Amino acid sequence: MEGKKIRVTVWNEFRHEKEMEAVKAIYPQGLHQCIGEALGKDAAFEVRLASLDEPENGLPQEVLDNTDVLFWWGHAHHQEVADETAKRVADRVLGGMGLIVLHSGHISKPFQRLLGTTGQLRWREDGTSTRIWAVNPAHPIVQGVGPYIDLAQEEMYSEPFLIPEPDELVFISWYKGGEVFRSGCVFRRGAGKIFYFQPGHETYPNYKNEQIQRVLINAAKYVAPTVQIQDVYGCPCVPSLEY
Amino acid sequence: MEGKKIRVTVWNEFRHEKEMEAVKAIYPQGLHQCIGEALGKDAAFEVRLASLDEPENGLPQEVLDNTDVLFWWGHAHHQEVADETAKRVADRVLGGMGLIVLHSGHISKPFQRLLGTTGQLRWREDGTSTRIWAVNPAHPIVQGVGPYIDLAQEEMYSEPFLIPEPDELVFISWYKGGEVFRSGCVFRRGAGKIFYFQPGHETYPNYKNEQIQRVLINAAKYVAPTVQIQDVYGCPCVPSLEY
Amino acid sequence: MEGKKIRVTVWNEFRHEKEMEAVKAIYPQGLHQCIGEALGKDAAFEVRLASLDEPENGLPQEVLDNTDVLFWWGHAHHQEVADETAKRVADRVLGGMGLIVLHSGHISKPFQRLLGTTGQLRWREDGTSTRIWAVNPAHPIVQGVGPYIDLAQEEMYSEPFLIPEPDELVFISWYKGGEVFRSGCVFRRGAGKIFYFQPGHETYPNYKNEQIQRVLINAAKYVAPTVQIQDVYGCPCVPSLEY
Amino acid sequence: MEGKKIRVTVWNEFRHEKEMEAVKAIYPQGLHQCIGEALGKDAAFEVRLASLDEPENGLPQEVLDNTDVLFWWGHAHHQEVADETAKRVADRVLGGMGLIVLHSGHISKPFQRLLGTTGQLRWREDGTSTRIWAVNPAHPIVQGVGPYIDLAQEEMYSEPFLIPEPDELVFISWYKGGEVFRSGCVFRRGAGKIFYFQPGHETYPNYKNEQIQRVLINAAKYVAPTVQIQDVYGCPCVPSLEY
Numbered sequence: 027m028e029g030k031k032i033r034v035t036v037w038n039e040f041r042h043e044k045e046m047e048a049v050k051a052i053y054p055q056g057l058h059q060c061i062g063e064a065l066g067k068d069a070a071f072e073v074r075l076a077s078l079d080e081p082e083n084g085l086p087q088e089v090l091d092n093t094d095v096l097f098w099w100g101h102a103h104h105q106e107v108a109d110e111t112a113k114r115v116a117d118r119v120l121g122g123m124g125l126i127v128l129h130s131g132h133i134s135k136p137f138q139r140l141l142g143t144t145g146q147l148r149w150r151e152d153g154t155s156t157r158i159w160a161v162n163p164a165h166p167i168v169q170g171v172g173p174y175i176d177l178a179q180e181e182m183y184s185e186p187f188l189i190p191e192p193d194e195l196v197f198i199s200w201y202k203g204g205e206v207f208r209s210g211c212v213f214r215r216g217a218g219k220i221f222y223f224q225p226g227h228e229t230y231p232n233y234k235n236e237q238i239q240r241v242l243i244n245a246a247k248y249v250a251p252t253v254q255i256q257d258v259y260g261c262p263c264v265p266s267l268e269y
Numbered sequence: 270m271e272g273k274k275i276r277v278t279v280w281n282e283f284r285h286e287k288e289m290e291a292v293k294a295i296y297p298q299g300l301h302q303c304i305g306e307a308l309g310k311d312a313a314f315e316v317r318l319a320s321l322d323e324p325e326n327g328l329p330q331e332v333l334d335n336t337d338v339l340f341w342w343g344h345a346h347h348q349e350v351a352d353e354t355a356k357r358v359a360d361r362v363l364g365g366m367g368l369i370v371l372h373s374g375h376i377s378k379p380f381q382r383l384l385g386t387t388g389q390l391r392w393r394e395d396g397t398s399t400r401i402w403a404v405n406p407a408h409p410i411v412q413g414v415g416p417y418i419d420l421a422q423e424e425m426y427s428e429p430f431l432i433p434e435p436d437e438l439v440f441i442s443w444y445k446g447g448e449v450f451r452s453g454c455v456f457r458r459g460a461g462k463i464f465y466f467q468p469g470h471e472t473y474p475n476y477k478n479e480q481i482q483r484v485l486i487n488a489a490k491y492v493a494p495t496v497q498i499q500d501v502y503g504c505p506c507v508p509s510l511e512y
Numbered sequence: 513m514e515g516k517k518i519r520v521t522v523w524n525e526f527r528h529e530k531e532m533e534a535v536k537a538i539y540p541q542g543l544h545q546c547i548g549e550a551l552g553k554d555a556a557f558e559v560r561l562a563s564l565d566e567p568e569n570g571l572p573q574e575v576l577d578n579t580d581v582l583f584w585w586g587h588a589h590h591q592e593v594a595d596e597t598a599k600r601v602a603d604r605v606l607g608g609m610g611l612i613v614l615h616s617g618h619i620s621k622p623f624q625r626l627l628g629t630t631g632q633l634r635w636r637e638d639g640t641s642t643r644i645w646a647v648n649p650a651h652p653i654v655q656g657v658g659p660y661i662d663l664a665q666e667e668m669y670s671e672p673f674l675i676p677e678p679d680e681l682v683f684i685s686w687y688k689g690g691e692v693f694r695s696g697c698v699f700r701r702g703a704g705k706i707f708y709f710q711p712g713h714e715t716y717p718n719y720k721n722e723q724i725q726r727v728l729i730n731a732a733k734y735v736a737p738t739v740q741i742q743d744v745y746g747c748p749c750v751p752s753l754e755y
Numbered sequence: 756m757e758g759k760k761i762r763v764t765v766w767n768e769f770r771h772e773k774e775m776e777a778v779k780a781i782y783p784q785g786l787h788q789c790i791g792e793a794l795g796k797d798a799a800f801e802v803r804l805a806s807l808d809e810p811e812n813g814l815p816q817e818v819l820d821n822t823d824v825l826f827w828w829g830h831a832h833h834q835e836v837a838d839e840t841a842k843r844v845a846d847r848v849l850g851g852m853g854l855i856v857l858h859s860g861h862i863s864k865p866f867q868r869l870l871g872t873t874g875q876l877r878w879r880e881d882g883t884s885t886r887i888w889a890v891n892p893a894h895p896i897v898q899g900v901g902p903y904i905d906l907a908q909e910e911m912y913s914e915p916f917l918i919p920e921p922d923e924l925v926f927i928s929w930y931k932g933g934e935v936f937r938s939g940c941v942f943r944r945g946a947g948k949i950f951y952f953q954p955g956h957e958t959y960p961n962y963k964n965e966q967i968q969r970v971l972i973n974a975a976k977y978v979a980p981t982v983q984i985q986d987v988y989g990c991p992c993v994p995s996l997e998y
Contacts, residue, residue, distance in 0.1 A: 101745045120386060120431065122893060133504065142385040143363060143458055148507045157996075158691050159671045164851060164946030164982050173672070185645045185684060186502060186659075187365065188459055191436060193922075194943075198671060198684060198692045203509040204644050206692050215386055216431055217893030234761075253893050258431060261376065264391045265887075266446040365650060369826045405702030407608060407739050416915075428888045428927065429902075436679075439701075439925060441914060441935045447937050449888050449927045454915050457680075460650030477715075496650050510643075537883040581874060606872060606917065619990065628871040629849060629944055632992045674849065674945055674987060675920060689995040701872055702917055747862065750877045 031072040032250045036062045036097040037084060040077035040226045049228045054178055057226070057233055061097060065246060074248065078103060080107045083111040090114055099226065100134045112136045120216030120258040122247025126179035126242070128267040129226035132187070136223070146188035149181060150203065151227070155178045158209055158225065159202045167196050167221070167244045175237040179226035183207045189222075199224055210241070212248075216258055237240040274315040275493045278336040279305045280327060282343040283320035285471045287384060292471045300469070302305055304340060307482040308489060326354040333357055338367035338489045342469065343377045355379045355428075363459030363501040366491025369485070372469035375430070380465070383458055389431035392424060393446065394470070399423045401452055401468065402445045410439050410453065410464065410487045418480040424470035426450045432465075442467055453484070459501055462492040517558040518736045522548045522583040525568060526563035530716045535714045543712070543719055547583060550725040551732060564589060569597040576600055576625070581610035581732045585712060586620045598622045604703030606744040610735025615712035619674070624700055625698055632674035635667060636689065637713070641688045642666045644695055644711065653682050653696065653707070653730045655674070661723040665711035669693045675708075686736075696727070702744055705735040760801040761979045763981040764822040765791045766813060769806035771957045780958045786955070792973060793968040803953070807832060808950045812840040820842055824853035824975045828955065829863045843866045849945030849987040853978025854855060855971070858955035862943055869944055875917035878910060879932065880948070880956070885909045885939055886929040887954065896939065896950065896973045904966040910927050910956035918951075928953055939970070941977075945987055948978040 040047040040059030053060050062073040074093075076084030078100070090096070096115065100107065112135035119125045119140055127137045132145035158175040160168040168215060184205035188215065197210025209224035225232045232238050277361055281301030285292040296303050304315045317336075319327030321343070333339070343350065355378035362368045370380045375388035383387055401418040403411040425449035427466065433456065440453025454469035466484060468475045524544030528535040539546050548559040560579075562570030564586070570747035576582070582601065586593065598621035605611045606628055613623045618631035644661040646654040670691035676699065683696025709727060711718045718724055767787030771778040782789050784947035789803040796881035803822075805813030807829070817824070825844065829836065840866035848854045848869055856866045887904040889897040906910065913934035927940025952970060954961045963966055 048366055067560045083502055105279065109410055116385070140385040142359070144502050146501055146504055150507055150509060151511060154509075157692075159691050161671050161673075161694070162946075163672050163984065164387050164980075166981050169982060184507065185590065185647050185648050187647075190456070190458060191681065193434060195681070200686060200690055200692045200693075204643050204686055206643075208647070208684075213433070215890075216363060251293040251893075252895050253898060255892065261389055264393055264427065266393060266395060268396075327832055360918055383934075400933050400935075404914050404937070405703075406741065406915050407737075409738050412739060428890050429892050431889075434924065437922070438920065441937075443933055443935045447886050449886075449929045451890070451927075460648075493651050494650075496655060498649065571955055602871070626871040628845070628869040630988050632987055634991055636993055636995060638995060640995075670993065676919065676942070676944060679920060699919070701919060744875055745873050747875055748877055750879055750913065752879060752881060752883075 027199045031093045031245060032070050033092055034065055034071050034097065034246055035075045035076050035089060035093040036073065037076045037099065038078070039103050040079065041103060042101065052231045053233070057099060057228065058097070060128055060233045061242060062218050066259040068243050070247060078106060083107055084152070085111055086116060086117060088112060090118045090123065093118070093123060095126065095249050096130065098105070098131045098134060098136060099128045101130040101228065104134050107135050107184050109135070119218035119220065121256065122217035122251035124218060124246065124251060125220045126249060127222045127247050128221065129181075129224060133170040134221065136213065140220060141190055141192060141213060143188050147207070148184040148185070151181050153179045153204070154182050154202045156182070156202070158197050159200065161198055163197050164250045167241060170240050171237050171244070174233060175235070177225060177230070177232055177235065179230045180225055180232060182222055183209070204212070215254055216256070217251065217255045221245045221249050232249050274322050275313050275489060276335055276337045277308055277314050277316045277340065277489055279308070279316065279340040280319045281321070282346050283322065284466045285344065293481065294512060296476070300471065301340070303454035304474045304485060307476070308486060313490060314323055317456060319347060322488050324478060326350055327383060328354055328358060329481050330357060333361045333366065334363070336366055336371065337493050340369045340371065341377060341379060342371045342376045344373040344471065345375050349438060350378050353379070355382050359383050360501060362463060364499065365419035365460035365497040367461060367489065367494060368445070368463045368494060369488050370463065370465045372467050374417065383463060384433055386431050386433060388431070390440045390450070391427040394424050395446070396422045397425050397445045399425070399445070402443065404438050404441055410484060410486055410490045413483050414480050414487070418478070420468060420473070420478065423468055423475060424472045426467055428454070440466070460494065460496055460498045464492050479489065515610070518541060518556050519580045519733060520551055520557050520559045521562050522551070522559065522731055523585065524531055524564070525589050526565065529590060530585065535627070538715070538717045539719070541564045543585060544583070544712065546710040546719045547728060550719070551729060553576045554729050564592060567620055569593055571597055571601060572601060575610065576604045577606070579609055580736050581612065582619060583612045583614065584617045584622060585614045586664065587616040587714065590620050593621050595621070598625050601632040602626050603744060604660065605704035605706060607719065607742065608703035608737035608740040610737060611706045612731050612735060613708045615710060616735060619709065626706060627676055627699060628706065629674050629676060633672070633693070634670040637666045637667050638689070640668050640688045642668070644683050645686065649679050651682050652734045653727060655730055656726050657723050661717055661721070661743060662712060663716070665716045666711055666718060669695070669710055675719075683709070688725065703737065703739055703741045707735050761799050761803045761820055761975060762823045763794055763800050763826065763975055764805050764818060765794070765802065766805045766828065767807070768832050769808065770832060771830065771935055774808060780959070783918065786828060787826070789962045790971060793962070794972060797972050798833050799976060809834060811972070812836055814844060814980045816843060817995040819847045819852065822852055823979050826855045826857065827860045827863060827865060828857045830859040830878050830957065831917050833863050836864050841868050845869050845872045846987060848947035848949060850985065851946035851980035851983040853947060853975065854949045854977060856949065856951045856954060861951065869949060870919055870942060872917050872919060876915070876936070877913040879897075881932070883911050885911070887926050890924050890927055890931065894923065894925050895977045896970060897972055899969050900973070904964070906954060906959070906961055906964065907995065908959045909954055909961060912938070912953055925932070926952070933983045946980065946982055946984045950974045950978050972974070
């Protein structure tokens with residue numbers, strides 16, 4: 027992929043920003059626009075936006091075929107994402123596309139489908155502060171971030187988090203109320219990599235935070251495909267190679 | 270679970286044995302009956318059989334609720350398993366039920382659903398011999414089996430095998446034609462454990478092999494539940510514990 | 513191992529309890545005695561004690577050969593443990609012996625030797641409170657413990673913790689001061705299992721806590737050997753099996 | 756590290772090539788020279804050679820401090836490598852240096868020290884053929900290599916291979932005599948990555964094979980450091996951040 031731009035699509039449910047004044051005030055054009063803008067400052071990326079209410083949930087095959095890394099932010103309308111959309115996304119990930127699942131995406135259809143688990147957790151929305159610790163200072167995703175990220179307010183997500191053991195555990199979050207959470211996890215599935223990252227409740231401006239933006243930029247580079255594989259289903263009958 | 274029997278259900282597609290003379294000759298009452306009989310010799314187990322053509326694919330909720338370990342053998346009719354059946358099975362695994370997926374079950378609905386991958390592989394049916402190596406002599410599943418199992422004939426399954434990195438790699442198979450395969454893999458998902466085991470093509474009598482039976486017995490004990498969890502979906506809002 | 517007792521040896525540096533009044537007041541006969549007593553209440557175990565100042569650091573080959581599970585508590589005198597002792601312990605673990613490394617044992621010779629990492633972390637001794645979260649409610653080590661353990665005072669240990677990615681992450685600790693720590697980790701090495709568990713600073717009575725004792729009992733059962741292997745070094749030249 | 760050369764040091768025991776005519780005929784200037792030449796064709800690398808009989812085993816601190824990736828080939832004289840050399844190497848790996856351990860290096864001091872296991876395996880030297888399968892076609896190390904590598908002759912290495920579960924399993928080898936082996940394994944330790952690769956017996960010209968060279972080039976890029984960490988031992992006492 028050297029020399030080529032990483033083609034990023036930032037997908038957003040994009041309802042809260044239209045319906046809730048408090049959210050509109052923070053992300054007037056949608057939080058996908060804020061994320062896209064942050065990525066756009068890095069010359070490595072070519073960014074497009076997509077959202078739930080567009081045809082085919084904004085993610086027709088043609089868009090996915092031209093996406094190297096997909097960001098996914100969904101919250102209250104997971105069930106409105108068509109099963110076919112979730113399948114298209116998951117198949118592309120197995121074929122190489124990177125997927126970055128944000129915040130409430132822990133129970134989104136593509137995430138559940140790719141991991142096979144429910145993403146069950148416990149939560150509380152009380153404006154708690156959080157400190158997000160980088161577990162491994164050498165991981166590419168934490169470069170330039172520092173040992174931790176302090177956020178003045180974030181929704182609380184707590185263990186137990188029903189996911190497979192991550193292939194790489196990147197961040198663990200501390201919450202003032204007494205909880206912990208595996209808030210940054212890499213999963214390798216087929217030719218693709220998935221990064222789950224906890225922050226991003228719609229009522230707090232955390233996607234404007236520079237450290238958070240650094241994580242998103244690093245992560246998009248980290249999950250960008252090594253190779254793209256077309257067929258992830260076929261089980262070919264192969265001749266003996268007569269060793 | 271001490272003192273209690275492990276309640277095993279052996280599920281079989283159970284079509285080949287009715288339709289193909291060659292298979293009927295080996296497993297006249299179905300290969301699930303052969304497996305069930307082998308397990309039944311061990312006092313630890315209480316065994317029942319189930320098959321595709323029974324109501325609700327033989328696996329209504331009530332059966333699953335009373336199953337500690339489910340064996341799954343399917344081959345040519347994966348699509349006839351209802352999506353609801355696959356979901357019921359997968360949810361029970363997340364809640365604690367052990368699942369042992371045999372042979373062609375690598376593309377069965379419950380296996381794909383629980384792992385999130387397609388189970389893609391390459392294969393050949395030419396009566397090749399195979400040697401199944403125990404990678405870790407200390408793993409509970411290989412106790413009493415010896416360093417490897419030689420099978421005079423088995424269907425060849427070859428890497429690349431599109432699965433997540435197993436939590437525990439137990440067996441790697443060698444095939445005379447020049448291939449290798451991760452033929453024994455443990456995956457932990459939620460409260461449940463899944464064991465995939467390659468041997469068992471319907472035209473070879475490999476479930477009558479004593480070493481194979483030893484693996485099945487060991488595996489059923491290994492994946493038997495530690496605990497049973499009812500709700501694997503709910504994401505409760507929790508109060509602050511005011512630390 | 514069924515029907516047989518699990519032979520546990522609890523090893524302690526056993527200096528603080530002799531030299532510091534505050535520690536002596538909590539553990540008058542040594543914290544190994546307290547741990548041993550807790551284990552002794554469970555009929556599964558046969559317990560012996562050992563400590564640094566005994567001949568061969570209390571762990572001659574004969575003791576190790578008759579130990580199924582070794583508990584290790586060391587703090588200020590890691591360098592007084594002979595290299596040969598550390599090698600004997602590590603070799604026995606590779607051969608099957610379970611090892612439970614407590615608290616400051618993160619920089620003990622056997623732990624460093626078996627993991628190949630330094631166990632680097634950050635710490636603070638200010639009497640902070642901690643909450644130890646069970647990450648996976650189905651893990652055998654957390655049965656009967658509940659979702660978390662609250663300790664009124666414990667030494668603070670913080671990420672980044674320089675260890676290999678654990679094979680099984682069991683506990684993550686929260687500290688009032690704002691830190692998190694992977695406080696319960698299982699590593700499989702050869703035929704042996706290692707469990708690291710953070711609590712146990714000598715100036716707090718945390719080994720008297722019933723939940724902590726439950727963890728120690730569960731862990732000792734969990735890491736008890738499946739099999740014992742004599743030779744973990746020899747690389748035999750093997751004849752062709754002329755497949 | 757962008758724009759900068761990856762500084763590679765290829766270390767070789769370099770005895771066989773001087774003492775055995777058969778080896779000298781294949782690698783007249785040493786197999787490290789052959790590997791170095793292969794790497795040198797790629798502009799990404801700056802290559803230097805080192806060998807056992809040089810002062811400080813060819814790896815004084817200053818050389819290691821200026822090495823991003825170290826290749827290690829040793830066979831018959833592992834015990835002549837000083838313990839201090841092994842420690843220097845291991846500490847640099849924890850601090851970020853990549854390490855590529857070749858062939859008999861499975862029982863070299865740095866490999867054993869970093870993994871904590873013995874590298875035990877079974878072997879045979881009978882000129883068998885081998886087929887090295889890429890388990891994951893998307894792994895950066897296998898790009899441009901194809902689905903497998905056929906070698907007409909190689910020393911046979913067989914499971915069980917006494918190593919920790921690899922963080923990434925890249926290759927599994929098939930041997931004509933009936934054995935299998937996890938022949939390409941990535942381990943992450945501290946800030947460093949380790950890649951073990953089986954081929955390279957001194958009496959076969961396998962480092963001249965273009966596919967093997969492709970693997971070595973890919974691997975050197977893959978294990979090149981993300982970051983370099985100076986102190987991997989210190990456990991600092993840290994103040995409360997008064998959250």
